[in-house]
Amino acid sequence: MKFKDGYWRMRPGVRGDYATAAHDVTADAASLRVLAPTRPITRRGNTIDGPVLRVDLSSPMPDVIRVRTVHFAGSVPAAPVFEVRDEAPAVKVTVDGEEASLTSGALTVKVRRDLPWEMSFSADGRELTRSAGKSLGVMHDADERHFMVEQLRLSAGELVYGLGERFGALVRNGQSVDIWNDDGGTSSEMAYKNIPFYLTNRGYGVFVNHPGRVSFEVGSETVSRVQFSTEGHDLEYLIIHGPTPAEILRRYTALTGRSALPPAWSFGLWLSTSFTTDYDEATVASFVDGMAERGLPLSVFHFDCFWMRQFRWCDFEWDPEVFPDPAGMIARLKERGLRVCLWLNPYIGQASALFDEGAAAGLLLRRPDGRVWQDDHWQAGRAVVDFTSPAAREWYADKLRGLLDLGVDAFKTDFGERIPTDVVWADGSDPERMHNYYSLLYNQTVHDVLAERRGAGEAVLFARAATVGGQRLPVHWGGDCESTFEAMAESLRGGLSLGLAGFGFWSHDIGGFEGRPDPAVFKRWVAFGLLSSHSRLHGSGSYRVPWLFDEESVDVLRSFTELKLRLMPYLYGVAVQAVHEGLPMMRAMHLEFPGDRACDHLDAQYMLGPDLLVAPVLSADGEISYYVPDGGWTRLLDDGETVTGPGWRTERHGFDSLPLLVRPGAVLATGARADRPDYxxxxxxxxxxxxxxxxxxxxxxxxxxxxxxxxxxxxxxxxxxxxxxxxxxxxxxxxxxxxxxxxxxxxxxxxxxxxxxxxx
The missing domain is CATH 2.60.40.1180 (Golgi alpha-mannosidase II)
Known part of the structure; x- marks a missing residue:
């Protein structure tokens, strides 16, 4: 959110009060407390009438410093809050006449004790960033809304990455970003997975510990600063020292949590019914038979929305007209070695019997006047399950247990973004802060019941919405994209950006979701999809079995599916690394090559783990330009030809190929099987x-x-x-x-x- 009109003036109706100096400083062995008035205190009369900010500095773990600023302490909501690890490490605190400082590991914060306000962060003798001169403050807009704001300096040449799933350019400089989950597809500034965490190429990251809307101006209001603001009376952020991007991610995920390990079978090929297509058990069987007859390894079959009856989502009941024997059907799929996934959402249509049941028991989200909150979006008269209520979570989980008893293995947890704010939550949570946080409660409920019934090592979701902590609950997919090369590129950018928030496992709809891809798009997307952490054939109004495109699509799908299955010893090792270290399987190039400035802006290629470079082909004719870092890289698909970097290459690839290079010095483990992912x-x-x-x-x-x-x-x-x-x-x-x-x-x-x- 922008508050200024240019650099000097405020926008009409906006007034700001900024910290001017650290007037009072108190210290103990683990923290500093600073009282920062918003006017210079030159006489006692200046202490009357005006905001004073309380700034608390502490450290939750080595090389991380927490900055918490409060204006009206009595107006800060108690819930929800993100779970953030706090080790209470040993720190060094000093206070003298000129400055106060706190050091944690190699990271130091210094606060100047005189005019003007200045708070700087440094590591190993090098300043990383600072808050100074109309940076930290209190803002009021024309509607008398109250905001807390901070601006941190951007050095010359400093580049900003992150902020969750974003579909535009990977480098955030010049962008305005609101951390607010929404169902907006993959072609706009909206995103399903918004994370208030960014990192820069100067060796640090910033996590704004606020579950609601955080508005970022990344060199877009003041070009030499990153501004972030929240509505309300408190603002907490954590500076995380690296110095490498990988080390920043390790520390960020140590704070907010690391992923569970998805089961090995989930890395195989998933096939879906698609969304609005007509299907029944005969359709499902024809797809499974067709895959087997063509020698196409298949691991998971997914049933999308219409396994349930129309108007009744979610009532967790199979449509008896098209699936009269769900238990028998699932057993028959299991006999063929397949796992089964079902689509869910957190809403209850009014036509469902569960609506009355949930409303009577107080399990549905309510308006301030006590009525059940409803609208007609998605399902007629839909209500929202109130996952802040333990009873509602148990009620929802118990419905899932019945499906798991039938043999279901996984759930696609769709939606969870369009959560209203004109409501009252069962636990009294602040509605604005619950909007994003809702996705965590929803996915956690489903993941927990899977772990309960299948075991922790067997629990896996296919989730769309997420917030901080969502990385603990894999897998996530990129949402509703078009069926074009442009959408393929924007999906990749979204996945790489999400990986820079510690999400280790990510997927997307092979071929795109909206529309029917032409065969060229489908085949190119197949190669990209099978070189992603998880791989799913899914669409909206058309089926995604390859023989409906052309026979070459069958061959391309077989080739890349078998390649992925042979790579499983390497890929599952990368998955284990994601769990232990918080690094994504699919890595933006600068994450692996932070010293190579040519990698800084690359967002159309990636590293799959530390040793495989993948450059998806984004054209029908197969022409592609991509960058090769230093050294002699080896083509994995072309009998060992060496490609020497650093430098750019322009090539043309058939549908059965793409640039897939092995890093010099790597020792790649490949398996003896190409028919299944778990062996x-x-x-x-x-x-x-x-x-x-x-x-x-x-x-x-x-x-x-x-x-x-x-x-x-x-x-x-x-x-x-x-x-x-x-x-x-x-x-x-x-x-x-x-x-x-x-x-x-x-x-x-x-x-x-x-x-x-x-x-x-």
Missing amino acids: DYADGVTLTAYQLADGASRTVTVPAMDGGAGAVFEVTRSGDRVHARRVQGAPAPWNLRYAGAHGTAAADTDHIEITLSSKE
Whole structure:
């Protein structure tokens, strides 16, 4: 939200009171408290009539500093609040006549004790950012609404990333961003997953710990500052030191939570009925038969909205006209080795019997006058389940238990964005702050019941809305996009941006959601989709089985599905890293290459884990330009050709190909199976070393299904010899490759050595 008219003047009706100095400072062993008046105090009379801000400085964990500013303490809502870890680390607090400071790890905040107001943050002797000169303050607009505002300096050349799922340019500089979940598709400033956290290439991140609307002006009101504001009387933000983007994410996710590990089967191909298409069990069976007949590995079948009766979403009851035997149908799908996913939303249509049940029990969201809140959007007379009520959460969960008893394995938790604010919540939560937070309660309720019935390692969602903490509840998908190359590009930007908020697992509708993609779009999207963390064929009004596009689509889908399944030893290892470290599986290039300025703005290619570069082809003719970082990269799909960086390349690819490069020095683990995603990855695993330098050594962990180490290998190069040994794990056949040279070990062999045909 912009308050100024240019740089000098305020907008009509707006007045601002800014901190002018740290007048009083008190300290204890763990914190500083600053009283910051909004006018210079030169005499006692200046202390009368005017706002004074209370600024509290503390640290929840090393290298993180919390800044909490309060105007009217009695007006701060108690709920909801994000869960933020607080380790109460040892800090150093100093106060003297000129400044007060607090140091946590390598990060220090200093507050000047004289005019003008200045609060600076530095690490390792380098200033990161500062609040100074009409930065921290209280604002009132023409409607007498009250806002808290802060501005942090942007240095020359400093670039800002993050703020959740955003579909525009990856670099946020010059953008206005409101943290407010909405159902707006993927082609506007709206987003389903808004996260008030950003990071910059100067080595720090900023998390605004406010669950409601946070308005960011990223070099857009004052071009040399990032401004953020909230309506109300308090503002809390945390400065998180890196210095690398990866380390910032590790610390941010240590504060707000890291993802559960999705089950291995969820990484296979998902096929949907699509949204408004006509389907019944015969349709479902024809899709499953068609996939099997064409040799297309399938892992999950998803039933979208119309598994339930029209006008009654969600009543959790199968439509008896099209699915007269749901238990038998699910059993038949299970006999074919498939998992089953069902669509949900958090609303109750008035035609559902559950409406009266929920209203009578007080489980539905209400207006201030006590009436059930209703509108006609989506389902006629829909109401909203009040997930702040423990009774409502249990009621909703119990309906899901009945479906799980039928054999359902996962739920697509759709919607959860259009949550009204003219309401009263059961637990007294502030309506504005609950708007975004609602998605967390909704998804947590569903994830918890899955973990309860299936076990923690088997719980997986396909969720659309999210807020801070939502990364703990995988998987999320990118929402309703068009079926075009442009929408494919905007979906990728949204996923990469979401990954920079610590969301490790992300998907999208292969081929796009709205409209029917032409065969070229579908085939290009297939390659992108199968090189994403999770892969789903889904659409709106048309089916997404490949033979309805052309026969080449069948071949392309088979090729890339089998590629992903062979890559599962590597991919599941990356998934485990996402869980332990908070890094996304799909990584913006600057996250892996923060020192390469050519990577700073790249948003049409990504790293899939640390070792695979993926550049989706966004054109029908196959022409693509992409950037290769330093070193000799190896094409995974083209028999080992080396591509040398740094530099840009322009190429043309058929539908069965795209730039997929292996990082120099990587040792890639690939599996022995291409028919399913969940298998013993260590049995028959192949370790392939790429451009391993003389004297270099790499440790490779092949994960087990529970996320532990199934086997551990050490691969070393010495001259023209490459040696590998099994360090951990039960004996099983395994293989070693290097640049076309091969070595094979029997089940009881712990060592392999191969000789290269020539030194590199």
